Amino acid sequence: MDTIVIYKSKYGSTMQYAKWIAEELNCKYFDAKDIKAEDLTEYDNIIYGGGLYAEIINGVSLITKNIDLLKDKKIAIFSTGITPLDCRDYYDKMVIEKNFKNGLPENIKVFNFLGKMVLSELSLVHKTALKTLKKIMSNKENPTEMEKLLIELCDADGDFSDKDAIKELIGYIK
Numbered sequence: 001m002d003t004i005v006i007y008k009s010k011y012g013s014t015m016q017y018a019k020w021i022a023e024e025l026n027c028k029y030f031d032a033k034d035i036k037a038e039d040l041t042e043y044d045n046i047i048y049g050g051g052l053y054a055e056i057i058n059g060v061s062l063i064t065k066n067i068d069l070l071k072d073k074k075i076a077i078f079s080t081g082i083t084p085l086d087c088r089d090y091y092d093k094m095v096i097e098k099n100f101k102n103g104l105p106e107n108i109k110v111f112n113f114l115g116k117m118v119l120s121e122l123s124l125v126h127k128t129a130l131k132t133l134k135k136i137m138s139n140k141e142n143p144t145e146m147e148k149l150l151i152e153l154c155d156a157d158g159d160f161s162d163k164d165a166i167k168e169l170i171g172y173i174k
């Protein structure tokens, strides 16, 4: 069974996971910028990964815009993000709703891994976006639990990546 891993990564976190997954499955991994949807048709198993940016999986439209073309494939999509694992029950459902407006097709399973956010590495645009988000949320009179979480996340600083987390995805593909 031919398998391919594709990733889109701004700061290297998703690329690290793509590399780990490809090593474990003994297959190749590619930057999404070098891949077109048509290239994917020759594979049985497709793994796509992207960082979460405002709950959107970076570049996931490569898959979501080609659901019909890829309907016979086994697909794993993974995100990397900094939302702590204890919020994941609620958060992971939201990620699916936001990224799959027409519902999650049966041939696709979504996995969410902890990634990396090192504040000193962020682009000016991203630093400003986080600052603005924090300001807006902090000015709310009665912030919801989600809004409180967002304020906290704006200050997260570190690499929370964990190679062990890929086991479930590997099991799904094998």
Ligand SMILES: Cc1cc2nc3c(=O)[nH]c(=O)nc-3n(C[C@H](O)[C@H](O)[C@H](O)COP(=O)(O)O)c2cc1C
Residues within 6 Å of the ligand: 008, 009, 010, 011, 012, 013, 014, 015, 050, 051, 052, 053, 054, 055, 056, 058, 080, 081, 082, 083, 114, 115, 116, 117, 118, 122, 126, 127, 129, 130
């Ligand atoms: C502007 C901005 C928005 C982000 N939004 C989210 C988010 O909605 N959910 C989350 O869990 N992480 C969020 N993150 C954290 C990134 O998803 C995380 O750092 C990810 O591992 C980056 O992956 P990459 O380096 O492969 O692009 C955000 C980071 C930035 C800079």
